[in-house]
Amino acid sequence: MKIIPAIDLMDGQVVRLVKGDPSKKTVYSNDPIGIAKKWQSAGADMLHIVDLDATLGRGTNIQIIKKMIQELNLPVQVAGGLRDENTISEVCEWAMRVVLGTIAFQDKDALLRVAKNLGKDKIVISIDHVDGNIVINGWQEKTETQLIDGMNKFLNLGFSNFLVTNVSRDGTMQGPDLENLQKVCSFENANVIASGGISNIEDVKNVKDTNAFGVILGKALYENKISIEEAKKI
Numbered sequence: 001m002k003i004i005p006a007i008d009l010m011d012g013q014v015v016r017l018v019k020g021d022p023s024k025k026t027v028y029s030n031d032p033i034g035i036a037k038k039w040q041s042a043g044a045d046m047l048h049i050v051d052l053d054a055t056l057g058r059g060t061n062i063q064i065i066k067k068m069i070q071e072l073n074l075p076v077q078v079a080g081g082l083r084d085e086n087t088i089s090e091v092c093e094w095a096m097r098v099v100l101g102t103i104a105f106q107d108k109d110a111l112l113r114v115a116k117n118l119g120k121d122k123i124v125i126s127i128d129h130v131d132g133n134i135v136i137n138g139w140q141e142k143t144e145t146q147l148i149d150g151m152n153k154f155l156n157l158g159f160s161n162f163l164v165t166n167v168s169r170d171g172t173m174q175g176p177d178l179e180n181l182q183k184v185c186s187f188e189n190a191n192v193i194a195s196g197g198i199s200n201i202e203d204v205k206n207v208k209d210t211n212a213f214g215v216i217l218g219k220a221l222y223e224n225k226i227s228i229e230e231a232k233k234i
Helices: 032-041 062-070 085-092 102-106 108-118 147-156 178-185 201-209 228-233
Strands: 002-010 013-018 021-029 047-051 076-079 097-100 123-130 133-136 141-146 161-166 191-195 214-217
Touching (some): 002 032, 002 062, 002 228, 013 032, 062 076, 076 123, 085 097, 102 108, 108 123, 141 147, 147 161, 147 178, 161 178, 178 191, 201 214, 214 228
Parallel strands (some): 002 214, 047 076, 191 214
Antiparallel strands (some): 013 021, 123 133
16 A cells, blocks of 8 residues: 655645645645655655645645655655646646546546546546535535445546545544445555545554555644654555
8 A cells, every 4th residue: 555645735835724624724844845855755655745725726836846846756646726638737747647626527528638638547536525425626515426426437437546535534633434435445446545534553554454555644644643654564
C-alpha cells in the first residue's frame, strides 16, 4: 500500500482544514517546498498536493505547485479546482497525474476528451462523499449520486484510479470510513486511495486490510500522531 502525504495549499501556505471548511484552517508552514522535501526524505511513495484556493474558486497556487514538483524526485498527483481542459493538460506536463472530481461528474464529454489526450493512467477520479452521498465543487454541492453508483459509472468508462474521501471524516482524526472503503476496494480493477480520518498507525493497518492501493496522511502527520517511517513498515 502506498503511503501518500497530503500537502494542502492556501495562499501559498501549507494548511489543513476540518471537513473542507476554510474557516476551520490550521497553518502548518509557510514553506511548501521544504515540507515536500521533508516528506520525500522520510520515504513517502508519492505526494498528494491540493490547491485549496482553486478548489474554492478564490485563486490559484499553480506556480508554487509547479516549482515544488520541479524540485522533487518522487511522483506527485495534483488535485483541487482542475475543472477546465487547458489547465488539466498544463498540470499534466509536470505532474505524474491529476485528480479530477467536479469535471468528472459534471462534464463526461470533457473527461473523456482529457482521457483520450492524456491517457486514463494520468487521471485519478476523486469521489468525495458524505457517508455515501457524493459531493462536488469543493464539497459544497450535493449530488443525487451514491458512492457505489459513482464508482461503477467510472469503472464502466475504463477508469481505474480513484481517490475516495469521506468528507465528514476529513481533518477530524476520528478514524477512516472502513465500511465504505471495504465496499469500494472490493471492485475489480479499482485502485483506491483512501482519504479522511487517519489518526494513528492502527488506522493505517485497518485501511491496508481493506486492500486499498494507497492511504493519504494529512492532519495526523502534521500533528505528529503518525510518521511516514512507521506507516511504511506495515
